Amino acid sequence: MASSDQPPIKLTKRVVDALAPTDKDRVIFDAELPGFGLKITPSGRKVFLVQYRYPPGRTGRIRRYTIGAYGESLTPDQARNIAVQVKGKLAHGIDPVTQRELLHAEAARAAQEKKRTMAITVEAIATTFVARHAKPRLRSWREYERMLRDYVLPDWGSRPITEIQRSDVATLLDAIEERRSAALADHVLAVIRKLFNWHAARDERFHSPLVKGMTRTSHTARARDRVLSDAEIRALWQSLQQIPYPFGPFVQLLLLTAQRRDEVAHMRWREIDRDLWTIPRERYKNGRANTVPLTEEVQSILAALPRSGEYVFSTIGRTPISGFSKAKAGIDRTSGVTGWRLHDLRRTARSLMSRAGISGEIAERVLGHTIPGVAGIYDRHDYVLEKRDALQKLAAEITRIVA
Template sequence: MRGKITKEAVEALKPGEIISDTNPTGFVARCQPSGKISYFYRYRDKKTGKKYWLGLGVHGDITPKRARELAAARAGEVAGGTNPLMEQQSQREEAQIAEKAADNTVDAVLDDFVKRHAQKLRSGDQVKRAFDDYVRPEIGDRSIYGLKRNEITKMLDKVEDKAGPVMADRVLAHVRKAFNWQAARDDDFSSPIVRGMARTKPKERARKRVLADDEIRDVWTALQSAELPECYRRYVKSLLLTATRRNEAADMSSIELEGDTWTIPGERYKNKLDHVVPLTAQARALIGEKPEGFRGNAWFVFSTTGGDKPFSGFSKCKKALDKQIAKIRKDEKREKMARWTLHDLRRTARSLMSRAKVPADHAERVLGHVIGGVRETYDRYEYLDEKRDALEKLAGLVDLILNPPANNVFRLEEARG
């Protein structure tokens, strides 16, 4: 029915009844079957000719006067060529997108990726450190839906300046995997990473760095003089004397030690097989005793928390170590030491074993490389004596490098072969 919408008229409506007002035209009050009375503005879109009902509010929440004011405002919008209902939907969609974006920052995605995927990998700790050290400080608070390629590029530029192009490519690989993982779970996300962002070619990423004798001496000297945790000094030396990888040594637990052998369990070794490392006297001296006050049965050997957790401050300590090496060389008026990584010590150990006349297949077994491929049966103690001999020769050569007899220089030259 037609009439003026007033409080009395509206409250007299019965379920299903409607009042159509003419001020403005299209302003209506409708009593729903439930008895609830709602205000609407009815209009026709000028462009499409389609009719719309735009809700203005519920009687009781707003007054008839306020509903009339809202209807007049919407009528003005329609007269100006705007479709107010479509505008409201668009605003709601934008608000939903904004709310979703706030919940999907790069930090949030990385957290989820690490929790659900990366922490299950053997390289999980490395992935997490790369995110923490290089990604989160630069783009962590950015929404993944607004992330631009140039932001990824700028982040990689900083990684390259700070840690070199190879590290930049490693960070890129980790972030690419995380973003692809997210894209597979999120219809609205498309990764901004594209081909051509890498800083090196695959062949260039294969490092060949081996420390020279004077560089080994510089590392040992700097380890003693730099401000470093005591466990880090022992840890770095162990990398060379056991030829193990960074995380394998960092996570060494007392439960893995038995007499003069260290068994790295397959679940945290690269080839997924248990790897037994014979410990020389030099290596055993780096392990130390049970931390004072530790009440458990198994403790982490290299720890700044009294054995409770394995050492993890790699980046900070490596910077302090490099700074001390640079100081030593500057004071002695020598050239700067070329960039090196902790993993280079493993490669250096392999080179030193060759210098010490260790048979190649024995040296490869020390590094955990299974000769001839993975067999159906695997004896963890196979070639244990040969590996022990190889590591004894390695330790002896390292001692000779660190303490070259002044009157027997020829012995070092002879060791070089």
Template sequence: MKISKTEVDAAKPGLADAFLWDTELKGFGLKITPAGSKVYIYQYRVAEPKKAARTAAKRYTIGKHGDPFTPAMAREKAKELAGKVAAGVDPREEEIEKAAAKRKAIELAEEKARLEDELTFEKLTALWLHEYEHEKERRPSSVRLARLVVQNHLRPFLRGKPFPHIDRSDLQRVLDAIPVERRGIRRAVFTYASVLFGWATKRGDIPDNPLSQMAKPTAPRARDRVLDDRELALIWQASTTLGRPFGPFFRLLILTAQRRSEVAEMRWQELDRSAATLTIPAERVKNRKAHIVPLSPLAIAELDAVAGVEGAEEPRWPTVGVVLTTTGTTGISGFTKAKRALDAVVADCSEGKALPDWRVHDIRRTVATGFQRLGVRFEVTEAVLNHISGSKAGVAGIYQRHDWALEKRDALNAWARHIEELLETSGRSEILRLEGAGA
């Protein structure tokens, strides 16, 4: 019979599924379930000319009667399906493909939302910097350099970009923007970026580290710049015009031979005036080994001045807080600006002639060279610099437990006396030389 509302309403459920087939449109039918549900269907076979056997019949569920289909609406849908079958299209397979495409679109949309929300460069690097700062008690100088690399070099090129979309070409542009002659910065950017993307790889945020297939920038040439006595005296004298905290900072670098960050981040609780020592804790030392630095009388005088107790009968230093600070809570930074100001004063003192290119770290090398000229043993120089190399490396480092405490103090006291002599003679435009001088 032709399926109409009258026949559909009259159809009664039985013990099993029952079917009414339309006499006008082949394959169009109504299924009545034992529960009384009435569903319009379309039964068909897809032609496959290459196969001799007939393909199995398939059924496509059009929808329930009355929700939303009427018989007329269901018939129109069945005609549409018949047209597709005639054209060789399988309606069920098409429906499956559409459903799969819809699911894929939803997945892509969700992934895009996740990328834009969780894995953007800004959000993920902020998380990494926070973890990096608290991982294994990183040195403050290392944390500062990591932040500098992110903010000054990576962010301008990668801002807003999801991590999974950052590739080698993006990172190569970052490196290309740094002048080739700035080898140290190029290498530092590559190193910290590699740590960052390696961390993201281990988290599963990206499949692999894009820097692993990139060539590491050439390391900068080892510097051998050593300040001569005249230059050292000029730097000391120029530092007196800078005031606190940078004036004492440069002078304490000269007197202690310690690293820039170790002096800049020095705290009063690390200092003992009665014992005349600075104890740098392991978390602030490059090799992660606490380091005791004897303080010469000249270094103590500098710290007395910083503490504001010079000339006191019983001078006492503060017991907490940062020694050299502009904020009251953190160690000093802005070394480039401070050195530029120092160089300007040096040039004024030298009739406009600036010192040949030098860096703050050259002071440390200068002290080590000065020790050699003063006849200080190599092992003692290594101990003052807190180097684990040379005489302290390998088997010797395992069995040699002498800390050279007395020898370190003698060396730094001799170096301080040499500085005092330089300052005395520099007033007469004569710089004391150490050739042939004893310890």
């Protein structure tokens, strides 16, 4: 304990400023308030304190309650007022040091609990889910991320995931159904279910509140069957011919190649080798590379496109195109064809191939669908010639309809 050989002196600002450090800690006590003092370290640091015995009396243990360091935020008068409060606690049988330790321990526990709670908020869990599960395993991870960001996190983000009840889910889905559609509510529910199941597999304390029967539409109603008619294809194609790069030719390629929206949107020039476009496995839905033969019609469209970067379709040259909803709305206005979505072009192309006499197996291979059964496991033929024939017949069917 620091030396206190110097006799008490009233601790004022002038006195405290004049006190110089020595080669060891020393304490100067106040002449007016017993126990109130100032410790000076060899480095020159000056700290106000209260020294007392607890329990009171000669047999009590000497304890020191640190008030704080002398400076602009703590003057001698302010420190003396705090010392009076400390001594008041002693008069009521309270040990100030023990009380402070208990308060610090409680604050530490509260901070730890807050940290634990923050770690299990829906936003924290969703961020980890996207990074550790969706992004490495799901080609559609961006859609999961968007659904969570747009529809789930605004209401639930700051809440612990353990607090989400079945009624919260119902309320959220009700709002989405009223503002948008029942189909979108079911889509969001599917993402929430995936998130909850993933977290439940990692934390035994969490039990998903979801149950069967929470969907808003039947399986049959959710299955889309929209196929554009010949008249709609004709009107759409004529409109697309007038819509400039990138969206006009982009939608044309969706129909001519029968590939998914994002596969065409992320198409890179380096993936094209003469009349073959190879979509790498890391960005194909079934995890396998898919080779798409390019018909003369597709090659003609590609030859007319600008090359401003690595992406075939881009608005700024550095990233693939986006803003599909806005572009689609413009196409609807121009063509007069409504009530469809870009994915319906893929179903339309599949139907046109069947009309053109293409076998179901070859048409499915063009679409990149996994072939079930033994054929899907053991048949490693690339079917490039067969797919080229199918896409040529698809292009001829589209040409016939447009003409």
